[in-house]
Amino acid sequence: MVNPILYNNTLKKGLYLIPTPIGNLGDITLRAIEYLKNSDFILCEDTRISRKILDKYEINVKLISNHKFNETKNLSKIIELLKKNKIISMISDAGTPGISDPGRILINECLKHKIDIIPLPGPSAVTTAVSISGFKEKYFFYGFFPNKDREIKEELEKLSNLNFCFVFFISPKKLNKIIPILKKYFIGRKILICREISKYYEEFIRFDLDELQPFKKELKGELTLVISEKKIDKNNSQNLSESDKININKMINKLSIREITDLISQNSKVPKKEIYNYCLKLKNEK
Numbered sequence: 001m002v003n004p005i006l007y008n009n010t011l012k013k014g015l016y017l018i019p020t021p022i023g024n025l026g027d028i029t030l031r032a033i034e035y036l037k038n039s040d041f042i043l044c045e046d047t048r049i050s051r052k053i054l055d056k057y058e059i060n061v062k063l064i065s066n067h068k069f070n071e072t073k074n075l076s077k078i079i080e081l082l083k084k085n086k087i088i089s090m091i092s093d094a095g096t097p098g099i100s101d102p103g104r105i106l107i108n109e110c111l112k113h114k115i116d117i118i119p120l121p122g123p124s125a126v127t128t129a130v131s132i133s134g135f136k137e138k139y140f141f142y143g144f145f146p147n148k149d150r151e152i153k154e155e156l157e158k159l160s161n162l163n164f165c166f167v168f169f170i171s172p173k174k175l176n177k178i179i180p181i182l183k184k185y186f187i188g189r190k191i192l193i194c195r196e197i198s199k200y201y202e203e204f205i206r207f208d209l210d211e212l213q214p215f216k217k218e219l220k221g222e223l224t225l226v227i228s229e230k231k232i233d234k235n236n237s238q239n240l241s242e243s244d245k246i247n248i249n250k251m252i253n254k255l256s257i258r259e260i261t262d263l264i265s266q267n268s269k270v271p272k273k274e275i276y277n278y279c280l281k282l283k284n285e286k
Helices: 032-037 048-055 072-081 104-112 127-133 149-159 172-185 240-253 255-264 272-285
Strands: 014-017 042-044 062-065 086-091 117-118 140-144 165-170 190-195 203-208 223-227
Touching: 014 104, 014 165, 042 048, 042 072, 048 062, 072 086, 072 104, 072 223, 104 117, 127 165, 127 190, 140 149, 149 172, 149 240, 165 172, 172 223, 172 240, 240 272, 255 272
Parallel strands: 014 086, 014 117, 042 062, 042 086, 140 165
Antiparallel strands: 165 223, 190 203, 190 223
């Protein structure tokens, strides 16, 4: 696609998705500043937060508050402005619009009305965290955890069978609550806790997940979690899924090894001998 900046120094009409810094205000791109300055309107989550970076770079454009509580109500108004060939840029409080932030609803409405959408690359907590993790480059971005414990456990049980590293966003208040659940479903994996990425108190905390304990003092600031890929143990049941191992752990003190082996083998392609040996090893450790 040709650069939307035209020869008369105006932008192509449409909706612009513009990433903003996730911490350090110096991380904004020159292109983002240029496009924001040439917009007719800027959609933002919290005008007070957005005003800090806009004032820093002397961007004096009319703001429209657009957050998860009013984005549906705003739709018709914004679409009408876009149909009148207004240039509208969307920003979030930090990072890229539409990624764990408002944006998806408006983007789909623009697609329905055949309105041009122009995304810009820029700051991202996801890629920053993965880049420093040292984990497998194939990763799965999940976003924020569900609110209910049951939903969290159901989701993590499904994810635990995938051999990817995982990226989660989480609030500090929920971290200690989620640690025991992560340990249960991601056995033998590593974890990187990224705190306040690109800010003054930036910190990267690494643990073997099996050894991680709830923090005595609550961590402060924005948190991004990266869970490593599966650890392959060539000497011990490398074909057994995490959910199989969890089910075996639940049954090991209630049923005989032969009964457990028969039950697990009904829904698994793992050889019975391997299931039996895993049960035997687990039994001896108890």
